[in-house]
Amino acid sequence: MALPPVLQKLSLPVIGSPLFIVSNPQLVIAQCQAGIVGSMPSLNARPAEQLDDWLAEITETLAAWDRAHPESPAAPFAINQIVHKSNARLEHDMQVCAKYRVPIVITSLGAREDVNQAVHGWGGVVLHDIINNAFARKAVEKGADGLIAVAAGAGGHAGVKSPFALIQEIRQWFDGPLVLSGAIATGDAVLAAQAMGADLAYIGSAFIATHEARASDAYKQAIVECNSDDIVYSNLFTGVHGNYLAPSIRAAGLDPQHLPESDPSKMNFAEGSTKAWKDIWGCGQGIGAVDAVLPAAELVARLRREYAAARRRLALA
Numbered sequence: 574m575a576l577p578p579v580l581q582k583l584s585l586p587v588i589g590s591p592l593f594i595v596s597n598p599q600l601v602i603a604q605c606q607a608g609i610v611g612s613m614p615s616l617n618a619r620p621a622e623q624l625d626d627w628l629a630e631i632t633e634t635l636a637a638w639d640r641a642h643p644e645s646p647a648a649p650f651a652i653n654q655i656v657h658k659s660n661a662r663l664e665h666d667m668q669v670c671a672k673y674r675v676p677i678v679i680t681s682l683g684a685r686e687d688v689n690q691a692v693h694g695w696g697g698v699v700l701h702d703i704i705n706n707a708f709a710r711k712a713v714e715k716g717a718d719g720l721i722a723v724a725a726g727a728g729g730h731a732g733v734k735s736p737f738a739l740i741q742e743i744r745q746w747f748d749g750p751l752v753l754s755g756a757i758a759t760g761d762a763v764l765a766a767q768a769m770g771a772d773l774a775y776i777g778s779a780f781i782a783t784h785e786a787r788a789s790d791a792y793k794q795a796i797v798e799c800n801s802d803d804i805v806y807s808n809l810f811t812g813v814h815g816n817y818l819a820p821s822i823r824a825a826g827l828d829p830q831h832l833p834e835s836d837p838s839k840m841n842f843a844e845g846s847t848k849a850w851k852d853i854w855g856c857g858q859g860i861g862a863v864d865a866v867l868p869a870a871e872l873v874a875r876l877r878r879e880y881a882a883a884r885r886r887l888a889l890a
Contacts, residue, residue, distance in 0.1 A: 584608025
């Protein structure tokens with residue numbers, strides 16, 4: 574099945590994944606201007622009223638870019654919605670997204686038919702992130718247009734499935750838009766995701782170490798200095814298993830190798846619920862490819878060069 578039009582004209586088959594706290598309008602705009610889908614969680618706008626200002630900034634800036642650069646229009650942007658019952662802002666944030674007719678909505682932590690229908694009502698596309706084949710089926714049954722397969726090694730709320738297993742199982746029954754997440758930080762890995770059967774790659778952690786990202790200098794430098802050996806998988810901080818940088822866990826006075834288990838039933842994404850862990854740094858296993866803090870446009874340009882080189886290398890094999 575062909576990709577929906579909104580995903581067809583990218584300079585590189587990549588979605589910049591929504592980074593909790595870190596993503597902001599500046600990063601989203603830079604990603605879109607570089608030709609990839611830029612995204613951010615709606616919950617990054619705090620207080621809730623700020624979301625309207627942020628979406629106005631993104632839509633107006635990208636429209637101005639398109640007028641000035643008709644030969645290279647900006648890619649579309651996406652907003653991530655946590656649809657878990659603890660997110661009391663969901664209805665408000667969806668109304669703001671409807672106001673600006675957000676082209677792509679990424680839903681997480683529960684598939685909801687009413688949310689999908691609302692997005693379709695204004696002409697948007699829904700991509701739902703999943704960690705296994707069973708969740709993938711439920712998401713499509715409830716009306717998601719596409720899937721984001723969050724495999725082992727991804728930053729944030731990652732799964733434990735090998736990307737080879739997860740993609741092949743989904744492709745046995747689903748021919749719609751499929752995005753792969755999990756330790757992708759090079760153009761070579763983007764091409765590998767497509768070779769496996771995904772349409773696009775989902776890249777997050779590499780964008781933390783960019784000038785536009787709303788991360789501390791220490792966080793960005795840790796991305797540059799650390800590698801996959803420094804990643805810890807735990808559900809302590811949100812109730813959902815995810816990958817985090819060990820140095821930030823030590824800085825919080827905890828032993829990364831002996832973290833207690835959290836009760837998943839206490840998962841909470843209400844306003845202010847994450848303050849206790851605001852300095853715990855989420856990150857995926859692909860950061861070994863990151864060796865400098867760059868403007869987002871330079872990172873995308875590097876990915877494009879690597880992607881093109883990988884295609885040429887395979888053509889000559």
